[in-house]
Amino acid sequence: MFLFWAETDKYAKQRRVKLAMGPWVIVALATLTLLGGCGGSRSQRATGPAFATGPACVRLLAERGIAVQPWQGGTRACPIDTPVRAPRGSVAAFAPPLETSCSMLLAWSGFEAQLDRTARAILGSPVVAVRHYGSFGCRNMTDGSSRPSLHAQARAIDVAGFVLANGRTVTVLAGWYGRPDERRFLRAVAVAACQKFSVVLTPNSDRYHRDHIHVDIGPWRKCGV
Numbered sequence: 001m002f003l004f005w006a007e008t009d010k011y012a013k014q015r016r017v018k019l020a021m022g023p024w025v026i027v028a029l030a031t032l033t034l035l036g037g038c039g040g041s042r043s044q045r046a047t048g049p050a051f052a053t054g055p056a057c058v059r060l061l062a063e064r065g066i067a068v069q070p071w072q073g074g075t076r077a078c079p080i081d082t083p084v085r086a087p088r089g090s091v092a093a094f095a096p097p098l099e100t101s102c103s104m105l106l107a108w109s110g111f112e113a114q115l116d117r118t119a120r121a122i123l124g125s126p127v128v129a130v131r132h133y134g135s136f137g138c139r140n141m142t143d144g145s146s147r148p149s150l151h152a153q154a155r156a157i158d159v160a161g162f163v164l165a166n167g168r169t170v171t172v173l174a175g176w177y178g179r180p181d182e183r184r185f186l187r188a189v190a191v192a193a194c195q196k197f198s199v200v201l202t203p204n205s206d207r208y209h210r211d212h213i214h215v216d217i218g219p220w221r222k223c224g225v
Contacts, residue, residue, distance in 0.1 A: 002004050051217065053081045057102035064090045064109050071099050078138035078152040093129045095163070100135035101154040105219045108157060111196045115189060119164060122185040129163035131171070133212055142208040150199070156216035173211035178205045187225060189213070194223035 052060055061068055066089055074080035083101035088094055089105070091112040098105065119127045135158075137151035148157035161171035174184035186202075193200045193215050201214040205224035 037189060051103035051106050053101075053103055057082055057106055058084070060106055061086075061102065061109065066105065066109055067088055068102070068105070073099055073136055073154060075138050078131075078136075078148070079102075080136065080154045083154060089130070092127045092162075095129045095131045098135060098152070098157070098189075100157065101107065104155050104157060104217060107197065108215075111193065111215075114192045114196070115162075115210040118185060118188050119162065120194060122181060122188060123164060123168070123170070125164040125166040125168065127162050128165050130159060131161040131163065131169075133160050142206070150216035150218040155218055156214060158212040158214050160212045171211070172203065172213055176210075186213070190225045191223075194225060200224055 031165070049058065052156050058068060061084075063115050066086060068084040068086045071083040071085040073083035080101050083099070084102050084105060085097055085099045085166050086094060086105055087097045089098075090109045092115075115130075116126050119125060135151065135156060136154040137149065139149050139152060141147050141149045151158075159172070161169060161173075170182050170185060172186060177183065190200055190202050190213055193213065197215040198218045199214065199216045199220055199222045201209045201222070201224040203210045205214075209224070
C-alpha cells in the first residue's frame, strides 16, 4: 500500500509540474515563432519562381503583345540573363522605357492586369504609365548584408508611381501617407504584388524604400506591407 501511494504521489507531482509549465512553454514557443517571423531585415528563404529565359521568354512576351529590343545590359561582375528593353508592358507604358531581364518583364506582365483592375476600382481610372527608378544596379542589398541585390541581375523593379488615363499621377513618395484613396490604392497594389513576386518592399519596410515599391523574383520571400 505504501508503495502504491508513493508511486501515485510521484506521478501527481509530475502532472502538477507539467500543468504549471504548460502555459509558459506555449508562451515561449509563441514568442520564438514571432521573433523568427519578424527577422528584422532578413527574408525567409524559399524557392524562387521559375520563369522562361532566352528566346522562349521573348516569344512569351510577344504572345502577350509586348515588343522588346535587345539591351546590352549587365557587367562582368553582374551578368543579366536575356537583357531586354521595353517601352511598355501589356497594359501600360514604362516611364522611362524599362531595361531589365526578360524574366522580370515576364513576371511584371503577369501582374499588370491586377494592377489595372485595382486602379479602376479604387481610383476610377486605368493605368496608362508606370513610373520607375529602374531595374539593374550592380550592388549588394540595402539591408547591410553581403548578399547581392536582385537588381544586380535585373530581377527586380523599383516602382515610383503611376499615371492614370484621367491625367492623375500617383507617386509612392506623396501617396503612401497622402490622400486616403491613394493610400488605399498603393497598399492594395503592394498586397497584390506580394501574391505575384518573391519580395515586396515599401515605405513601411525601411528608409531606403520611402519613395518606391520594390518587387523582385528572387529566392527569398518577404511582404513588406
